[in-house]
Amino acid sequence: xxxxxxxxxxxxxxxxxxxxxxxxxxVKKTVDEVVRIVASKEMKHNDHKRRQALxxxxxxxxxxxxxxxxxxxxxxxxxxxxxxxxxxxLFATLLExxxxxKIESYNNEKIxxxxxxxxxxxxxxxxxxxxxxxxxxxxxxxMLNQNGKWMAxxxxxxxxxxxxxxxxxxxxxxxxxxxxxLVRKLETKTDELKAP
Numbered sequence: 001x002x003x004x005x006x007x008x009x010x011x012x013x014x015x016x017x018x019x020x021x022x023x024x025x026x027v028k029k030t031v032d033e034v035v036r037i038v039a040s041k042e043m044k045h046n047d048h049k050r051r052q053a054l055x056x057x058x059x060x061x062x063x064x065x066x067x068x069x070x071x072x073x074x075x076x077x078x079x080x081x082x083x084x085x086x087x088x089x090l091f092a093t094l095l096e097x098x099x100x101x102k103i104e105s106y107n108n109e110k111i112x113x114x115x116x117x118x119x120x121x122x123x124x125x126x127x128x129x130x131x132x133x134x135x136x137x138x139x140x141x142x143m144l145n146q147n148g149k150w151m152a153x154x155x156x157x158x159x160x161x162x163x164x165x166x167x168x169x170x171x172x173x174x175x176x177x178x179x180x181x182l183v184r185k186l187e188t189k190t191d192e193l194k195a196p
Contacts, residue, residue, distance in 0.1 A: 023123040023143045023150040024116045030061040031111055038106045054100040063151035064092035066144065070153060071166040075174055083179075090186040091166075097190070108132055111139075121145040 034057055037043060043050035068091035069076050069084075079087065110130040117124045125141040142154040142161075154163040173182045 022116075022145075023118065023141070024113050024125050026061055026143075026150040027125045027127075027141050027152070028113060030057060033057045034103055035106065038104060050104070051100055054103055055096045058096060058099065058103075059092075061141075061150075061152050062095070063144065063146065063153050064088060064095065066151070066153040067091065067095070067163060070163045072170060073167045075170070075179065079179070087183070087186075090183065090190060093190045094186060123150060 034054060037050060037053045037057060040050070043053065065088045068088040071091060072079070072087060076084065109132070112128050112130060114126040114128060116126070121144055123143045123145070125143065127139050127141070128136050129139050130136050137158050138156070140156040141152045142156065143150045143152050145151075154161055156162070170182055173185060
C-alpha cells in the first residue's frame with residue numbers, strides 16, 4: 001500500500017513539474033536566446049544580422065495574428081481576409097521593430113519567473129525584471145496553447161496590457177479617420193522603424 005501511495009505522489013509531483021515546464025519554459029527559452037543574441041560578440045558589430053536574429057527568435061513565442069486580431073477588437077470582423085492579412089503583417093512588423101530596438105538596449109537585467117497559471121488552453125506566465133539599479137517591474141505573458149506549443153498573445157507590463165493599449169489607440173484612429181487612416185499610420189510608422 002505504501003509503495004502504491006509513494007508512486008501516486010511521485011506521479012502527481014512529476015506531472016506538476018511537467019505542467020510548470022510548459023508556458024514558462026517556452027517563454028524562458030525565447031528570453032534566454034534573446035539575451036544570447038544581444039550579448040553575442042559576433043553580432044555586436046552587425047546590426048542587420050542581430051536584428052534579423054532577434055525578429056526570428058521573438059516570432060517563435062509571439063502569435064502576431066492573434067495579437068493583431070485582439071488589438072483591432074470589434075473592427076476585426078468588419079475586415080476582409082486580405083485586409084486582415086495585411087493588418088497582421090503591419091502589426092507584426094511594428095512589434096518586431098519597436099521591441100527589437102528596446103531589447104537591443106538590454107543591460108544585464110535579471111528576469112525572475114514568479115509563477116504560471118494554466119486554465120485549459122490559456123496560461124499566464126508572471127515574471128519580473130530587476131535592473132542593475134535594483135529597480136523592478138512586472139512583466140506577464142498571456143498565452144494560448146496552439147497544437148501543443150504555447151504562444152503569447154499579450155504582454156502585460158506593470159499591469160498595463162499591450163493589446164488593450166493598442167486597441168484603445170487603434171479604435172480612436174478608426175473612429176476619427178477610418179480604417180484606411182489606421183493602415184496609413186501603421187505603414188508610416190513601419191517605414192520609420194525600418195529606417196537606420
